[in-house]
Amino acid sequence: MRIKSIDTVTLKIPFGDLYDGPRAKRRGWTEFDTLLLRIETEDGLVGWGEAFAYSCASAVRAAVHDMIAPLAIGRETSDIPALNRDLQKELHIWGRYGITIFALSGLDIALWDIAGKRAGKSLSALLGRRRGHVPAYASLVRYGGAEPIATMTQKAVAEGYGDVKLHEVTYQAIAAARAAVGPHIRITTDVNCGWSLAEAEELLPKMRDLDLFWVEEPIFPPEDYETLAALRRRFGVPLSAGENACTATEFRRLIAALDYPQPSVIKVGGVSEFLAVARLAGVAEKTLMPHSPYFGPGYWATLQLAAHLEHVGLFEFLYVRPEAFSGHDIPLPQQGHIAIPDMPGIGFVPDEDVLRRYRVA
Template structure:
């Protein structure tokens, strides 16, 4: 397929975190930054991708427009994985991680969307076949920071049929409040986002074990620290990380120290690197718990990868309510399960009205 155009669309879509009670402090995160990549072939076929953009949309957009897109336009691409690996090589002087790999991730997803559409198949089928038609979903709550909202929101998620809940709490009291609210039969995890020092992690992990947490995510900084994750496993609590491990090389180095590796398709390098990383995790006997990025094409691509790859466990669903979705007919959880589309490509069709309304100039 020969590429004619590469374009980007930047969106800011407000969302509600669903909690209406009193708060200890004001909400910090109120909008999704979404960066869409649109690639058109000379035959008029259009593919969609997404690059990680939280707080960095303008930088990633500039990287795509100024540096990556000129290397993609007019290229006749037959081997996507080889092509995007060559992009990594050509752009390595700017660093293979961070903004550069976010940009390449979006390009790679759009190229795979195009290839599967060209074949008239869903991405999962195009990659080699589907192993599942639906995936178990966990409710991923934002950080509320206090026991009362956590108790209310975890009960709400359970009432909607979720049997797995992830917090983003770093203090003991809200995590304990969640366990007390939902009881022992619901699996509970927390994402610390690297907030604990090593001493704090060593103090907190025995408490997390006592609360029967299913996993603790990114307990310390840096998130790719293999040795620290390996050492902290002595507390008998499953550890997870990987959303911030860019490229399959970095991810596979980290995976051996984790119980649940967590690639993010819009950060790791797109579909190509996600598949390599997940297949390597399978050789280690690991179940992958991918980060599913918000509600853009990365969400749809992750669903297709979950349909195709056996070692994928659960799908992360951000437990919030956006003002709008950027794609038509987005598959949403029902009783803790998402039915995975079997339509051509990744399944994403943009909602033009949402793109018009929430587009950032």
């Protein structure tokens, strides 16, 4: 069936980071920028997708309407990966990274949502469902001080999480989390490319001594696979990256250098490219740790992929409290696990009241 229309909804939803104690500095990140795509086919089916929009929602929205929609409306949807590939080819003069692929990711997710609905199955059942639950880790925002880090790490563990991810870059902060919960909780840290090579060489042995489960994006650029592979061999610390990598082509170069590849369905090119990355990871016998810290259709699609794929390890749950969720009945962690819905498509049903309240004109 062919695509009839492509519409977008831009949202700004405030959130709290769950910490009420003293801070060394004010919070920097206080709202979720969310771009939803609503795709309707000629037979009246509607699918929902999400494109990465953090601080770039207007640019990604423009890419959807000015670049994607003119090429996609009227196209047949029976082979979604083939359509995705065709659109990448037609759009390649604007690059196969960043804004263009973010926009295409939203379209692809929505088309897979429609495919499941047309079949009367969840996306995971359509692909082949393997499990109904997935273990989650608490992904803490960056607090920057030992006291809030210790407090929040302990809070997450008390709620049943066996894995906690920090977004800290200093040894003192990371060590505070380890001291707060002891040796039996797995701890990771996402450096967000914050270390120079010299700093990585100094700090990775200390991360090994703290028994970190992995260190994420230790250096810039995050896809410098040769340097990552050398650091991994030299220091023996598990490394992860991939949330900022687009398409399976990039992961083909990256996977060998990592312990845990981290595709983001709203950035990598949607479900189609995520599945291609998963095939590469399976051949390499690597466990995927998907990037999924937002709460729109990308969250729901990632859960469906976790239900289907053998090589998905943990689900990333951003440990915050949004004022509202854009979809009804979002599945949240209970004792460190999430029950994966088995509803048609990705399972996302928009909350129209929330869309009206938080919509950006």
